[in-house]
Amino acid sequence: xxxxxxxxxxxxxxxxxxxxxxNGRERTVSYRPNPANRHLRMGCLNEPAFPSWVWxxxxxxxxxxxxxAEYAEALRHLGMPIVAPIAAPNLEPKEDIWPSEVATVFRRxxxxxxxxxxxxxxxxSNPKGRAVINFRSEGRSFASSRRCLVPASHFFEFKGAxxxxxxxxxxxxxxxxxCFAGLWSxxxxxxxxxxxxxxxxxxxxxxxxxxxxxxxxxxxxxxSWLDLSKPGPEMLRALPAGSLAVEQVx
Numbered sequence: 106x107x108x109x110x111x112x113x114x115x116x117x118x119x120x121x122x123x124x125x126x127x128n129g130r131e132r133t134v135s136y137r138p139n140p141a142n143r144h145l146r147m148g149c150l151n152e153p154a155f156p157s158w159v160w161x162x163x164x165x166x167x168x169x170x171x172x173x174a175e176y177a178e179a180l181r182h183l184g185m186p187i188v189a190p191i192a193a194p195n196l197e198p199k200e201d202i203w204p205s206e207v208a209t210v211f212r213r214x215x216x217x218x219x220x221x222x223x224x225x226x227x228x229x230s231n232p233k234g235r236a237v238i239n240f241r242s243e244g245r246s247f248a249s250s251r252r253c254l255v256p257a258s259h260f261f262e263f264k265g266a267x268x269x270x271x272x273x274x275x276x277x278x279x280x281x282x283x284c285f286a287g288l289w290s291x292x293x294x295x296x297x298x299x300x301x302x303x304x305x306x307x308x309x310x311x312x313x314x315x316x317x318x319x320x321x322x323x324x325x326x327x328x329s330w331l332d333l334s335k336p337g338p339e340m341l342r343a344l345p346a347g348s349l350a351v352e353q354v355x
Contacts, residue, residue, distance in 0.1 A: 163239045164304055164319045167260035169209065170198040171282045173220075176256065180211070180218060185328055188217035201261070204238045210300050211254040212289060213331050218254075224299045227290050240288065242303040242320055242341040247288070252331055253300055254284040254322070261354075262315040272355035273314050277321065278348060286320040286330055286341055308343025310351060318343060 173193045180187055202208050204226045211218045226236025258281065263270040277283045286303040307318040320341050322330055329335040 164260065164262065164302065164317060165204050165238060167202055167257045168200045169202060169256060170258040171256055172196070175282065176220065183328055186217040187220050189214050189219040194220065204236055209256055210287060210289060211256070221298070223289060224297060227299050227301050228293055228296055237301050239304045240301050242286070242305050247337055248333060251289045252333065253287045253289045254327055254331065255287040255300060255302060256282055256284050258282050260319060262311060264314050269355065271353060274352045274354045275311065275349045278350050284322050284327055286322050303341060305342055309346035310349040311343065
């Protein structure tokens with residue numbers, strides 16, 4: 106018996122699941138990734154090759170009200186100061202950051218970190234495909250991946266079958282901001298560098314609202330994620346119950 110292909114999840118549904126293409130007709134699909142892209146199985150997402158219509162319930166909205174001075178103080182305290190760019194950039198607060206928009210990320214640079222402004226969503230291999238904005242973290246190794254931190258003040262999850270869906274805002278209790286676990290890519294000359302966010306099984310705070318959630322790292326794991334100095338499964342999991350405050354905003 107031929108072994109079953111590994112499920113692909115994150116910005117796409119598991120193969121073999123029931124999902125809806127753009128024409129609205131639900132169908133069952135079985136999709137096997139191109140062997141030439143087998144490096145993606147280890148989390149090195151560069152050019153994913155998925156059918157353009159295969160798409161899942163994704164985590165696609167977060168916000169950032171953090172000032173540069175707050176970044177600088179927190180990261181210096183953790184022993185990874187911002188060493189690039191030399192001049193503080195002008196960072197405007199945003200309540201909602203959507204896929205294809207630009208957001209702040211931190212990645213290793215020299216003896217500290219670089220603050221970079223990257224587009225949210227890896228380019229698909231199919232020009233008509235959708236950008237890869239989420240990537241499933243479970244069961245993968247990220248040792249060869251380009252890891253980054255994506256700071257945020259809050260994130261949103263949506264619930265409901267009809268539009269407009271109910272909208273819920275999540276914040277981290279006792280902390281004004283936090284960082285998601287992310288990956289970054291050099292992208293293409295036309296589109297430039299980009300990032301994607303890792304997702305995991307939702308914790309008790311998110312599970313009543315959504316079937317997946319973005320990985321919110323503990324502050325003590327920020328440097329460990331960039332350097333991969335701890336096992337991934339210890340960092341890439343949902344926070345304990347009560348860690349996130351939730352408010353329905355719509």
